[in-house]
Amino acid sequence: MENNVFCCSNLQPYRPTTLDNEPKFTDFISWAKRASLGTSCAAEKSSDTPEATEHYPYAVQLVRQVNYGHLESKRYFVPQDNPARDFVEITADELVDVVSFEIELAFAERQTRRYFSTPYQKYASLKKHLLYAPIFRNRHNREFQLSTAINMGVLPTRFQLLFLTAYLAANAAFCVIRIHWDQPYHIVVIEVRRRSGILAVVNMVPLFIMATRNNPLIYWLDMSFDTFNLLHRWFGRIVVLETLLHSLAWLVSTAKLDGWADVANVLTTDQQVTWGFISTVALVAISIQSVPFIRHAFYETFKHIHIGLAIVSVIGLWYHLKLANLPQIKLLIGAIVVWAIERSMRILRLVYRNVGSGGTKAFLWIIQSPEHLEWIRRWMTEILAMDKRRDVLRITLFISRPRSTKEIHSPSATVQMFPGRPNMNTLIDMEIESQIGAMGVSVCGSGLLSDDVRSVVRRRQSRTNIDFIEEAFTW
Missing domain, CATH: 1.20.120 (Four Helix Bundle (Hemerythrin (Met), subunit A))
Known part of the structure; x- marks a missing residue:
């Protein structure tokens, strides 16, 4: 029996008319990118039909089986991602399974993002009314003060x-x-x-x-x-x-x-x-x-x-x-x-x-103007020079007491500076609009700031899956 029943130089591009399960493959073709299952069968790339590897996810070759006379069967070949543009042979069932898997994967990714961004209403209500809620309306980490010098602590949640x-x-x-x-x-x-x-x-x-x-x-x-x-x-x-x-x-x-x-x-x-x-x-x-x-x-x-x-x-x-x-x-x-x-x-x-390192020296600054940010310029420059940092990092600075609004300018689209206190409702709503998956809001600052952010996060528990993380330093 002759083994070389397939001639590698005559690959033909995929055409629906040559397939028995045309509707199924037609549905899958828009999703398929590449399959990598099956038994390897190297084949040369045809110079006559470049579209077989450039524009189609797989090619079909009609093969005459010598031992069955004139009966014909279909063999499917997927181009490999290598300079030689070799092919891997797969069966029709394997091709269906692989493309189906890619469809499910793409669907699952979107569903996963939607799943983690959609709140479970009972747990969202629990966070809003119990876990994140102060005893009364808003006050939790904002201290009770008898005077500017005497405070009497904070309330628990x-x-x-x-x-x-x-x-x-x-x-x-x-x-x-x-x-x-x-x-x-x-x-x-x-x-x-x-x-x-x-x-x-x-x-x-x-x-x-x-x-x-x-x-x-x-x-x-x-x-x-x-x-x-x-x-x-x-x-x-x-x-x-x-x-x-x-x-x-x-x-x-x-x-x-x-x-x-x-x-x-x-x-x-x-x-x-x-x-x-x-x-x-x-x-x-x-x-x-x-x-x-x-x-x-x-x-x-x-x-x-x-x-x-x-x-x-x-x-x-x-x-x-x-x-x-x-x-x-x-x-x-x-x-x-x-x-x-x-x-x-x-x-x-x-x-x-x-011990042995000469000790650790720390300089702590309370900044009152943008010039005081100069001491972190070297580290910020290093961070901002990282590859693809615009995809994952955005820095927004609010200067609460600038000497003049003219001195406030944003160096880039992902590093922005604004005068005054931030509007927490607007900021968190902007993040929710572009939210992918679950979202966390972390706050580290004064008790008043923490309570403001807590209040905004609580009111949005029923809209999206959003957690609140707080470091208040009230001790």
Whole structure:
């Protein structure tokens, strides 16, 4: 039987009249670009019919099968993307499958983009009314101010408020649930003292975890450090309240049993009580010096005093538990280990990055005019010179207090400068018009700016799939 049944120099271009499944191929031909399946069969490019490889995705050759006499069958050849313009032989079914796959791929790409840009209405409503929503209308990270120098902190979001309320309610319930209130007064107080003391130690574990900057939960839960810092502050307040309740219950029960005269004597002679009193005083001092206007006015001083008082409190609690041989000391050890590991990692990182390198010097500028952007010119020039950066990067600068609007000029179409504050509604609507897939809006600035952007994003949750990412630095 002769093997060379196909002569490579006589390739003919695709013509619908030569195919049995003409309608199917006619539908596919506009989508097909190239197929690469099948058994390789090199063929020379025909100089007589250049359109076979230049204008058609595949060619058809009628082949006479020697062993079947005069019966004819169709063989299909796809041009390869190489200088020799070789061909790959594929069957009719393979050709249909490949072109169908390309159709599905093109359709899926458009559908994927549409899918990720179209919001799931229930989740969009959840983000709008709970996850991103402030407690009231707009105010979340904009601080309450008694004066220009005294601020009283910020409000949590609705979801944060629900979580904190539920957590506080759970702690309150654990302090009082299933206590037999018909028992003698001092026995009830002793039970409250025991429970509040245990809960105070238990809550120290998440309190210490949320105080760390290298907290792995930040990445695992995809939550910002600012959120964890807010939880750290509220967990600290819960610990202080439970500690005060524990101390007050001891005070009342001791006075009830032995009289008030014996209270002062026990505080000075019983080491276990003395160390507990020292720990309580340190925690109360932490809560006082953590008031927002004190914390913000002298942050570095606050931080070092805060750490020092925390160490005093932990030492006092350690001896308070150890001298009484209480099992809660294991929880305290866990909290200490978490804090020690994080501090050690931070110190090692500082040593690694600074020792022997002459130190790191940083110059921080608050710009008041466009000239102050000159210091980043070299880096911006490098970024703007990147290939195809116009496809993925657009920089818009708003100079809120220019000396003159004449000094504001845009160097290019993708780097634009404008005087005044930005109109967040207009900016985000422009991005939504050209949105491909899901969209994220990130904001890092003052509390007022964060709340403005948050409000705009919330109002557009039902229109498109848009996430809100915030770094507010309210701590």
